[in-house]
Amino acid sequence: MKVAQLGNKAHIHKNIIEACKKGNESARYQLYQLYAKAMYNVSYRMMNNREEAEDMLQDAFTQAFMKLDSFxxxxxxxSWLKRIVVNTCINAMNKRKVELTYCEEVYSGNVFEEVEAEPRYTVQLVNRAMEQLPEGSRMVFSLYLMEGYDHGEIAQIMGITESTSKSQYMRAKRKVAELLKGFTED
Structure with a gap:
């Protein structure tokens, strides 16, 4: 997306960012306060652990402040900061040598077909279901559905094929639907 297309969005908080570039600690704290909650949510969805998400958030902000001159x-x-958060989480996962569980069958159709048209799932239930996904599937699911990355971008970020990203997403989607159905029957 070009700056002209972004309009004022690209320049939101420009004064604070420029003050940060000059080393102003108060501006850094202010920038952190503006973005920490949203970036923590991204990190938590990927890491599925509060402490790890907090660590990734701190690492990402440290990297962002060190690279701020490149913004x-x-x-x-x-968007720039979210990419750093996502990459920080991916790198942490790669250090743990995440083994993706490959899905041999490709599902067709809508896996949510059995779900009633009336929404009955809360954000808490969906988060609870996501927490139960295997790490690799959860990351693909989160990047695709929650963060808006396409399968090509996910494949590049995670070092997997696009078809693996798609099958992991479909498997995660099916598992979440299954878990949600179980939650509502409890």
């Missing part, structure tokens, strides 16, 4: 307002600061 050129080509995108919004939030």
């Amino acid at each position: 050129r307002y080509d995108s919004s600061f939030g």
